[in-house]
Amino acid sequence: MTSVLMIEDDDRIRRSLALALEDEGYAVRATATAEEGLAAQKQQPADTVLVDLMLPGLDGFDCIRELRRHDDVPIVVISARNDTHDIVAGLEAGADDYLVKPVAVKELSARLRALRRRARAAAPVPALVFGNLEIRTLAGEVLRDGRTVPLTRTEFRLLCELAEHAGMVLSRQRLLSRVWEYDFGDERLVDVHVARLRQKIEDEPGCPRRLITVRGMGYKFQR
Amino acid sequence: MTSVLMIEDDDRIRRSLALALEDEGYAVRATATAEEGLAAQKQQPADTVLVDLMLPGLDGFDCIRELRRHDDVPIVVISARNDTHDIVAGLEAGADDYLVKPVAVKELSARLRALRRRARAAAPVPALVFGNLEIRTLAGEVLRDGRTVPLTRTEFRLLCELAEHAGMVLSRQRLLSRVWEYDFGDERLVDVHVARLRQKIEDEPGCPRRLITVRGMGYKFQR
DNA sequence: GGAACCATGACGGTTTCATGACATTCCGAC
């Protein structure tokens, strides 16, 4: 079953839409504020998030941006505001679709299906396996020859970022921005952590098979 | 640049929307019938397809289903019909989004961006293939007969620049400016790097098949 | 035949990396 998280401050709309979606076969959780919604999604991620724009406290745009920082979940805006300006802003913030209230549940349901059709194709793999190396992205652990390798948080995130784009060269800038969320900073930092990672996951010291340096460009994870 | 194929039978709408999208930076091709559109997409695939529902001959729903049989391209319906029933049918047929005419170009553009953001995540790694030579631009690697050829950064960028414009003569000045980001400088520099590249990717020494010198003009990559 | 144009080997200077050592920050235990 598809799970949906709805973030909507109007009690009546929240309840009626939740009921209607449940009739359509969705598992619905609902919160009245962005803060609660973000916490709920962090704790137990839903397959799709519906979000209103006008929310008390953190508004819908901020909520979308915050979700997008860590999550690739499909996001649908449901708002009473129907100016082109708001629609564009919502989509630019990272939403995938935008519906104007009042929404037809059948239409919403069809749009959710269309969205999931796409999202599934790009779904993140819960575990990445490369030879003797297994990276359990969700469990946060890495196995080498079946034994867990103790990685620090930074090392783990760096490895995930590289392995999720296996075969692709990632620049130090990009790694800094994705792993450290620095938009600037010393690129040498990446080198140091790659070196530490190598000592933990490479089989032959001094001869990296997985974490390849591409001189002048960055690093890549070799399948 | 993003390319768009528009299938729309109303001449006025087709022309004005095409112009507006071009202003937004899209490369637009447009056809008046589904049959033409399908042929165009088969021959030279666009990144996104816009399709009207009411078309003479094959209608929009059929057109979407036919596209979906072979192609995972994002499809947006643009229709005057705004019943929930039509919207659901359009999405169920395989469309990713549905806009009701008249469309705001800014909104359309934002929706296209949102759609491409998702579609890109699932896209395979693009590569340029010429006979026994495969250039993986993102992986930063070049395969010759399936084996990777170690290229330096400059060599790689030079090769990409030439191969991306295969068949076209590029002047030394242009190469300097694109590969080295020099706006002036010794043109001999290009020669030296072409020579090094030849030693790595040409099969017969002394008889270049790929990297062709065009005397007095520059170099070109021969397919 | 001469002039312009091009190919390529060699070399020194520079850039780029890998990594060990050290300072700082973070975080849980008490």
Add this chain to the structure above:
DNA sequence: GTCGGAATGTCATGAAACCGTCATGGTTCC
């Protein structure tokens, strides 16, 4: 709070790879 260890970031160093220049000799054009 504060103590201690782990995690993280900064720096310095040496080694390796790379780049641009130049010189020489070959080729093409008129």
